[in-house]
Amino acid sequence: MATDRKKRQMPLGLVKIREFNKENLKTCGFQLICHVMQEFKKEQNKLRTYVNEILHSIFFLGIIHEDCLTPVDILNAQNASAEILRQEFPEPFGKYKSHLPKRTPFSILLDIMQLTFGTKENIMNELCSLMKRLKFPYPLDRPANKNQRYYTLESTVICVCSNSRCTSQEYFGASLGCRTEKAKSIMIYSSCLNTWHEYVSYAVMSFQHQTKGDSLQFHESMQCQAYIRDWKENTYKERQPCMNCTRLFSLPEGTEQEHYPYGNCAETECLSKLLINDQFMRENTEIRNYTTDKMDMLKDSTRKLLQEKLASIPSLSYINNDDLLWFNPNKGPS
Template sequence: MAEDAIKRKNDLLTLRVHNKENLKSCGYRLICHVMEEYEKERDMLKAYVNEILHSIFFLGIIYSDRITPGEFMSAARAESLRQEFPEPFDKYKSHPPKRTPFSILLDMMVRKHHTEDKVMEELRSLLEKLKFPHPLKKAGVKTQNWFTLESTVICVCSRDHLPSKTYFGASLTCCTKEARTIMIHNSCIYTWHKHVSYVVMSYKVGGKSDSDMPKLKFPKSITCQAYLRNWNTNTYDKVEPCLNCQRMFSLPGNNEKSYPIGNCAETECLSKLLSDDQITEKSVIIDNFDVSDFNKLKEQAKQELKSDLAIFCNQMFCHIGYP
């Protein structure tokens, strides 16, 4: 029994080391890629680079085996980046990012390639080049869970009155459950459209029954399709919305599985649509909407976010001044 306990302890230690190195290598590869793109369009991409560096550094520091910016790359490379992009280095310990690195990367690709087919094609090509490990549990190994920065699911939506305009969303790729919770709360408060935030907060922090949950009803002119990456074939396969997404956004489907909030990409995708298109925003119906309840949920989410950040604050010996 003692030998089994020692083996389990050693296996977990090996896993922690493996996952930390995995996260570092993924961060480094992604940083190298965005810097290559930045050299082609400096003025247009500087804001993206600032944001993606901030997001990577933050996810590293709140990981249980903390990774500092200098651990993602050589000291010389880190200092060179700091000279040109001081903001991410100054704020990663005091300001949580508003998006995950993959979400920002996806926006960069949409800006460059525009159409759904081209974005999907280029995204597959890039992921093959970056060679991120598969961010899922390895079959037959209960303790194996490779950490990565890749979103496993992306979603695309559009509307009939402007079919050439598409909106992309990504699942919240975070290295821990705690990090995902922080990003969900932060997104609800500061990033996502208020209608989407209200529905998500009701599910995430409201503790309501299914019958009392607010729901978004989109017009039938809206199409919304999620894709799950198949690593064996390097393709994106269509997937139906999970039960939670069917309930929250009144999306058609027969999927009876409910995935945790943040594991799906419909949330970000539909939020972008509502934020950009006033016609759709005005035509959306919200069941059981209550302004006072919305404000109460938002305040509750803020308190939970502050509480979560305070925990990491104690770990890092720094002052969290946000929100």
């Protein structure tokens, strides 16, 4: 019996990695919440919706962590400000187990940065400055390494796209800031069903469910550039699209290796925003083999996969798999 117990024990090295990852998520989540609350004090009317959403997203990623981290764990319940936060924003505390987030914390942060600083150059400079102040650890050493510092909540890549016919408007996107397979899959499936423009969702789902997917062909006026943060120099540098994005969006062929599933990259989010907001781009984007019947079939398959992932997480016992709910930060307490 003692021998069996010994076999089941986790190796000390993995125990330390798991503990490191847990503390990383708690620390980075708390630091990010403190930052957005400071910004909220300056611009309450503008930022209330974003704070609601980012709190819920952080709490959700915490509860699906293997150690089931609650808002109390992340906020340090001994701190009186935690209860003040709960009173100011009751919805995230009440719905992090029952409602799915529409996007990751860093994606929401990126919207706050755009609202505050406006231009691409200012946003990237301020993001680098913020990451340095928050002292987030380097989130990625080798993409294929499973023993990573998974939970820094930082997206390693951001992307900016625009319509050159209307150069004043830029759209920003972030790669997924969650690096475990389960969390990443949940966010991709959830985004396909309830966040991204239907063309982008269709393309992502078709490549996930088919041997050969159906790509988008944007109008030639679409411009798209991704940037990765150079951690040592603390600056964003241009990055070529990976092969997944080349296939999905007919982008110029890139050289990056494929370590992530379709839908993970920052291009997905910013191109979705472009389609949602730009009528010309919607009307002049071609999507191969698209039909409403095929879209419905892909959604059904994706919903089933999402339900299976959620059902495997005991801490999400309040989520109703038959009627999935998404968190709406604009809705008042109910």
